[in-house]
Amino acid sequence: MSRADYLREYGRDLSAQACERQLYSLRHSTVRAGVLHAQMQQIQALxxxxxxxxxxxxxxxAQGHQLDVLGRIVGQSREVVSRSEAAWLRVDDGLGAPDNAPAWLAGVPSFGNHLAGDDEYRLRIYGKVAKNHTRHSSLPEVQWCVRQAFGIDCGLQRTGxxxxxxxxxxNLPRYLFQELVSVLGDSRAECQYLLPLPAxxxxxxxxFRPPNGFAPDLDSGVPDHAVPVVVIRLA
Structure with missing residues (x-):
């Protein structure tokens, strides 16, 4: 249900309702209609x-401060990790430079924090709600949490x-990849994944699976040209 549908369903013109519910003999009274309208204006505002x-x-x-209140209820801060390369050092002369690859200083973190906008923050709250309600860390729960938090689908294959x-x-954006595999730690626990994995x-x-990696080339009639699947080992 959209916000417009919600207002259409629950919005009321209380002055019109009050006039319709009067006795028929009183509906044409001009004085009574004025008094009733003045009273209903205050009720309508409330x-x-x-x-x-x-x-x-x-x-x-919800927007703005209301989202902050909802975030505090579920335990999700608006401050999130920013792994964008926009703030990294680049060459000043973009046209004359041989390469426009970003550079960074050794030993300096390549990421920081930023305040999420309302749309991003709303997704993070959805993901936190899903994570708070995870009971068994099963595959459907992990997929549901990722879908709620980032709006993407994923899979999880057990290897041991x-x-x-x-x-x-x-085609997963780089910052999402880093978010999914990031490991956090605080005073209560270490090696906490963003995903609701079991203890x-x-x-x-x-x-990284291509979208058509397992589809045969039936249109061309030639043998299937397999698309490579990229595997990155984290251990």
Whole structure:
């Protein structure tokens, strides 16, 4: 349901309702209609305010400070890791330089933090809600959490006891790849994955699967030209 549909369903013109529910003999009284309209204006303002509060506290439509409140409830901060290369050092002369590859200083972290916008923050809250409700760290729960947090589909292949390989599309943005395999630690626990993996579980690799890697070339009629699948070992 969109916000417009919500307002269409629950929005009310209380003045019109009050006039319709009068006795038929009183509906044409001009004085009574004026008094009734003045009274209903205050009630209408209160009703609209309460309706806007409900809409503002709905995660689908909340914005700004309301999103911050919802984030604090589930334990998700608006400050997220930024792994963009936009702030890295580059050559000043882009046209005359032989290569425009970004550079960074040795020993300096290649990422920082930034405040997420409302759309990104809303996805992070959805993902945190999914992670908070994960009970068994099963594959469907991991997939559901990733879909809620990042809006993408993924797979998880078991390679050993408490070890697995993450399977994603080959067009996955670099920052999402780094987010999925990042390991965090704080005063309570170490080696915490962003994914809701079971206790002691770890990712040992990631597979980048092309979208048509397993489709035969039926259109051309020639034997299938397999598309390579890239595997990165993390251990």
């Amino acid at each position: 009703y609209d305010t309460l309706l806007n509060v409900l809409i503002g506290r709905d995660l689908r439509w 006891p408490l070890e697995g390989v993450l399977i994603v599309r080959d 002691g579980g770890r990712l040992v690799g990631i597979i």
